Structures are given as structure tokens and as C-alpha cells.
Amino acid sequence: MFNNLKQKFMHFMQGRNGVDQLSQFLNVVVLVLLVVSIFTKSVILDWLPFVVMGYMYFRIFSRNIPKRSIENQKFCNLRYDLAIKKNNWKKEWEQRKIYRFFRCPMCHQKVRVPKGRGKICITCPKCRQEFVRRS
Template identity: 35%
Template sequence: MMNNFKQKLIRFMIGRYGMDEMYLGLFGVWFAITLVNAFVHSVFLNLLAFAALMWGLFRFLSRNHAKRRAENEKFLKLWRPVKNWLTFQRDRFRDRKTARYRKCKHCKAIVKLPNKKGKHTVRCPKCGERFDVRIL
């Protein structure tokens, strides 16, 4: 009995696309909306969360791998800058006692500086130009 079910499930899953970053993203969207909706109790948000979950499931079970991979590429193009920004915010918070982050005025690179109060001239490690910073 159990074996039969397992075989059916394996046969059902053959050729399915499965998980990718976009799947996890949709799952994250579902989770975030559900969390918010625990307080808001909106029918619209409930439907939106359900739609995100169903979209994830649809992609998971899809047999059109080429199309799903193309979707995932588009998703990553949008998601990467957001992820980088989040990572930067986390690092900035983690290092808040020991370091300050400043943007180089010449090449726009983010430079990590020791948290020493006052006015300093620093040299950008990326482009080598000097610029003034003020750390409060």
C-alpha cells in the first residue's frame, strides 16, 4: 500500500521543475503577507498570499524548465540589488560600534572606515583618490 503510493508520487514528480530562488522568494512573500495579515485580517491580502503560494506550487510542479529558468533569471535581476542592500544594512548595523561606511566621492564605492571621531582625509582603496570625511 505505502510502496504503491510512494511509487505513484515518484512517478508524479518525474520531470518537475522543483525549487529555485524565485520559489523561495514567493514562499517569502506568502510568509510576509500572512504575518502582516494576522493583524490586518484583509481578504485581499489573504487572496494575494494564496496566489503567491499557488504560483510557487505551479512553478514547482511545472515541466517547462526553460520557461521557469528564464523567469528565475528575471527574478534574480530584481532580487540581487535588494539582497545586496539588505546585506549592507545588516553589516552596517553589526559594525556600528567599530566602523563607519562612507561613499567615495570619486568612484562611488562604499568604504569601510574605523570609527574615529573627527575630520579625516581617507584614501579610497578602490580608485586611490583622497577625500574628506567627518565622523560624528
Template identity: 35%
Template sequence: MKNWLQDLQNKLQLWMQGKYGLDNLSKSLLILSLVFLLLSPRSSIFNLISLIILAFITFRSHSKDIAKRQGELRAYLLFTGKIKQFWNLQKNKIRQGKTHRYFKCPNCKSNFRVPRGKGKIRISCPKCGHQIIKKT
């Protein structure tokens, strides 16, 4: 029995050589497809959407055009990175709201924090060096 499974595993590995395989985008799309599949009893359009997503996942994982798949993954990671960064900033603002104040640089749009209760201070942006006067 083990030889049969090992032979199958070896054949699958040979077959997948040179193909892109699964990545974070494929895994996220799989979860999205499962959500649509769970919603499909309410409407058949969700079932169709789920099947289309599954077909796209299959296409991506069996593609030999690795450069294009990596470009898609890079765009996905940039998009999700911005969302994660926004939510992490909001979480930090809530957690540290009593002790620190957050400001956005008008020049480079980066966020930074300063301690509360210091009065009117001159703040220098750590990224671009632009100085602003704010009350903490």
C-alpha cells in the same frame, strides 16, 4: 505497510521526473502564503492572496520549463542578496563603529572600512584604485 509507502514514494519520484520542484523562491513564497493565511480571518482578501500564491508555487514546482524557473530564481536571489548585503553592512557599522569608519567610493560605489583615529588620510579604493582624502 512499508511496501505501500515505498511504492507511493517511487510513483511520486517517477511523476516528478523532469519537473522543476521546490527551490528557495518557492519556500519563501510558501512562508508568505502562510502569513497571509494567518491574516485571513481579518479580511477575506488575504485568503484570496494566499490561494493565488499557493497556485503559483504549484505551477512553479510542476513546470517542465526549467530555464525560466531558474531565471526567476536568479532574479529573486539577486534581489534578496542586495537586501542581505545592505543589512549586513549596517550590522557591521554598528558592531565596529567604535574602532572603524566606513566610506563609500564615489567612483565605483563600493564600501570599505578604515581604522578610526588616524587623522586625515588618503584612502585608496581596493576595488577601483580611486584615491580620496578623508578624516577618520
């Protein structure tokens, strides 16, 4: 009986996108929104979890796998970028007593200089632009 159901489900899921990283993330979003909606009296927040849930199931059961795959890839890239940014912020925060961080006015490259040296001329390591900052 159980095996039969499982087989039917597997047959149903054939050629469909299934659960990917974006769907897993949406699942978490739904749960968070549901908890938030308990504590608020907003009509939008009452419906939003179900809208997101609908989108999540639409993606899971979608037969347009190439398109869903591109969406998932974009999501993974974004998550990766955010993880790197978070890591950089963490590093800057840990080094905040020894270094100061500036952005090059030309190419926006981030540069790190030792703190407490007064006004210094900084040469961008990427584009060689010079700019003066108080360290």
C-alpha cells in the same frame, strides 16, 4: 497501497521542476501571509496567500525546467547578496564606536576610517579619488 501512490506521484513528477529553494521560500511567504490575513480585514490580503500558493504550485509542477531553474538561480543570487549585505551591516554596527564608514563620491567604494580624528582627507583605495570628511 502506499507504495503504489508514491510510485504514481513519482511518475507524475517526472519531467517537472519539483520543489526548489524559491518554492520553499514561497511556501514560507504563503504561511506568513495566511497569518497576516487572519489579523487584517483586507480583501487583497485574503486572496494574496492563495495567489502566491498558486504560483508556487505552478513552479513545482512546471515542465519548463530551464526557465524555472533560471528563476531559482536569480532568487538564490539575490538571497546570497542580501546575506552578504546583512553581514556587512552587522560588521559596521559592531565597529561603529571605533570607525566611520563613507562612500567614495567617484566609484562608491566603501571606505573605513578611524573615528574622532576631526576633518580628514580620505584617499579612495580603489580609484585614488580624494575627498574630505569629518571622522
